[in-house]
Amino acid sequence: MDRKGGEDVMFIVFFFIMIIIGGGIVAGVYVFYGDGYDARQSEADILFGKVRDCIADNQDVVFEAEFSLDKCGLDEEVLSEEHLIYIKKGDKEFFVGVFDYSNRCLFQEAGTKSKTFPKCLIREIGDYEVIVASNQRGRKL
Structure with a gap:
């Protein structure tokens, strides 16, 4: 029983997690280096x-x-x-x-x-x- 089904589904989950991690990195860099605060x-x-x-x-x-x-x-x-x-x-x-x-x-x-x-x-x-x-x-x- 060497079935390889489900690899396509795991690729979608992997891709979704990478998008979330990349978005978090971009948001963190923007908050840290972004516009200054005007107080x-x-x-x-x-x-x-x-x-x-x-x-x-x-x-x-x-x-x-x-x-x-x-x-x-x-x-x-x-x-x-x-x-x-x-x-x-x-x-x-x-x-x-x-x-x-x-x-x-x-x-x-x-x-x-x-x-x-x-x-x-x-x-x-x-x-x-x-x-x-x-x-x-x-x-x-």
């Missing part, structure tokens, strides 16, 4: 919340020479590269980060669109005008 708006929202709390806690010292965002739990070194925190009250200004982002935020508010512009929040907190911007993109490997 700029979420990051700007979080930064604004921290700045709002900081202004509420330190209203009298925001424009003093010794004032630092380190008191608010924000690291100025990290913020200086791809972020902007701009606080203005009357003729006094305080900012950390890339000052040009304030112009780009105003361009966006006027309707200019660009993928390279930072995501911004422009709000007033009492007498304070606050601009918070983030242009930190997810990295590709």
